[in-house]
Amino acid sequence: MPNDELLLRTSSHRNVADSSATITAGHAIVRALEKHGIPRVFVVPGESYLEILDGLRDSTIETVVCRHEGGAAYMAEAEGKLGELPGVVMVTRGPGAANAHVGIHTAWQDSTPVVLFVGLIPLNHRGREAFQEFDIRAWFESGAKRVLVLDSAERAAEVVAEAIFAASSGRPGPVIVGVPEDVLRQSIDRTEHPPIPRALGGMSGTDASILQSALSQSSKPLFVTGGNDWDTSTARDLTEWLERHGIAAAAEWRTEGVVGFDSPSYVGPIGYGRPRPTHDLLDETDLLIFVGTLPGDVLTNGFLARQDMYKTNFLVSIDPSLRGRSGAVSHQIMAKPSAFVRDLKSLSVEPRAQWREWTEKMRAQQVAFSEPPRPAYGDMCASMDNVMAALIPKLDPDAMVTFGAGEHTNWAHRYFPTRAFPSMLSSGNGSMGYSIPAAVAASLHYPGRQVVTIAGDGEFMMNGFELATAIQYGVAPLVIVMDNQEYGTIRTHQERHHPGRIAGTQLINPDFAALAVACGGYGARIETEDEVRPAVEQALCETKNGRFALLHLVVEQRRQAY
Known part of the structure; x- marks a missing residue:
């Protein structure tokens, strides 16, 4: 087709789509997303x-163009953890959908509201092994709350409303929306579908009475917060209630920050690599109250x-x-965290001296465990301990941290001060490649807020080039890449199960600092302890001036044993 004829047809089509009476289904989807407040x-x-x-193109919605569908899906998943609305990601059929699947699995296991739009082949091409054809339901139904396909253009706005509702209601999670390309081009009447309200649940009078009775009989009550269904005011209100009553609170693995790092009620995280002070908490407490998550x-x-019946x-x-839970259930309260905390605030409970005594004991252990290490100097090999010693005193009060999966995350769990909710973004399903996309999403969601990323060398290489996205959209996280030239977590498992037989875990890495510079950011390679403090200070200066900074921390590798 000649270019001028194609242009004429496209122009004519847009005139119809943008007329006052009709709109294309594709444009209707955008209008519906606007109506729901998707940023x-x-x-x-x-x-x-x-x-x-x-x-x-002409929408109020910001379009963030990413470098890989996995990175885009992770960004949407992080966005879903940060606000009350689902994160939204859009990819093409076949390979695009396959690449995005990792973010959907993360959203499923982390209970994060995400809506994934997937472009599909035309309707009359189905079942003929068309270019990039795949079965969207077969691929996604086992790991998504719903899989919707827009087969009727007139339902475009309705499907968007249904997808956002399904992702956010009940236990949050991912929803997939398939959009065939020919359906998207069809013109329809301009119609709107209002947002569908979500049921929040709450404590009934019976629930309140049972909880009140359990608290009155308890000497060591423990709240455990988790999941991704919280907001700032709910986190603040729960913290105030716990502090007023002298009750302890622990955090689910990789969801720290609901009860702040400095709160006298906060006694630490529970999960893989958990610190010794919280190791036996679940069995020691005589009243366990999980809020927003379950004992998985x-x-x-x-x-x-916690197997004692x-x-x-x-x-x-x-x-x-209650899928994914362990142990006995004494009582379930059907409520989202916001509704539960709303009702908890009006619960008449007389504080007990035993509560505060036990909380203070556990709190003292947590404070000692999380005390930043002392600075080290000299020409010995650089360490993450020294980076944290240099970094933590210079963090803003509301600094956020993002990280993916690997042994490098232990420093974030132990030392990073999660003071203002939300302040920690990670992949609870242990998915690698999450750190950089999450940092981009957090920086976009909270412009001007200090964002720190801690990544391992293997983890960084999976989506590290989303730093180009950071440059494109003007966000400036501080990235710390811990380079030990191996997949460290798996190496640790090998040493445990096959001592002296290391295989399939060793890496040869590029110069990460040079990669950062190539992407348009600041990069510094750190090999000795003497280089740590000036590099951290310069990196923080760069981020405050609006440019991302990357510190390539070369740490000592365990000797190979073949």
């Missing part, structure tokens, strides 16, 4: 959903802790299925 979408473009991209395998050491366990969850 941004993360995309890797594809020809299968050009009509949505065209609608985004990570928190209970493989479903082994006579223990008192309250689970505050809007999900009636």
Whole structure:
């Protein structure tokens, strides 16, 4: 087709789509996302959903163009953890959907609201092994709350409303929306579908009475917060209530910050690599109250802790299925965290001296454990301890941290001061490659807020080039890459199960600092302890001036044993 004829047809089509009476289904999807207040979408473009991209061009929604569908999905997942609305990601069919799947699995296991739009082949091409054809339901139904396919253009706004509702209601999670490219181009009447309200649940009078009675009989009550269904005011209100009553609170693995790092009620995180002070908390407490999450395998050491059937366990969850839990359930309160805390504030409970005594004991152990290490100097090999010693005193009060999976995350769990909710973003399912995309999403969601990323060398290489996205959208996280030239967590497992037989875990890495400079940021390579402090100070200066900074920390590798 001659270019001028193609241009004429496209122009004519847009005139119809943008007329006062009609709109294309693709543009209707964009309008519906606007109606629901979606601030941004993360995309890797594809020809299968050009009509949505065209609608985004003149939209109030920010379009964040990413470098890989996995990175885009992680950004949307992080966005879903940060606000009350789902994160939204858009990819093309086949390979694009496959690449995005890692973020969907993360959202499923982390209970994060995400909506993934996937461009699909035209309707009349189905079942003929068309270019990039795949079965969207077969691929996603086992790991998503819903899989919707827009087969009727007239339902575009309705499907968007349904997807956002499904992702956010009940136990949050990912929803997949398939959008065939020919359906997106169809013109429809301009219609709107209002947002669907979510049921928040709450404590009934019976719930309140049972909880009040359990508290009155308890000497060591423990709240455990977790999940990704919190907001700033709910976190603040729960913290104030716990402090007023002298009750202890622990955090689910990789969800620290609901009860602040400095709160006298905060006694530490529970999960893989948990500090010794919280190792036995689940069995020591005589009243366990999980809020927003459940005692799953990570928190209970493989479903082994808290197995005594006579223990008192309250689970505050809007999900009636309680999937993934361990141990006995004494009572379930069907409520999202915001509704539970709203009702908890009016609960008449007389504080007991035993509560505060036990909380103060556990709190003292947590404070000692999380005390930043002392600075070290000299020409010995650089260390993460020294980086944290240099970094922590210079952090803003509301600094955030992001990280993926690997042994490098232990320093964030132990030392990073999660003072203002939300302040920690990570992948609870242990998915690598999350750190940089999450940092980009956090920096976009909270402009001007200090964001620190801690990544391992293997983890960084999976989505590290999303730093180009950071430059493109003007965000400036501080990135620390701990380079030990190996997949350290797996090496540790090998040493445990196959001592002296190291295989498949060793790496040869590029110069990460040079990669940062190539992407347009600041990069510094650190090899000795003497180099740590000046590099950290310069990196923080760079980020405050609006440019991302990367510190390539070369640490000592354990000797190979073949």
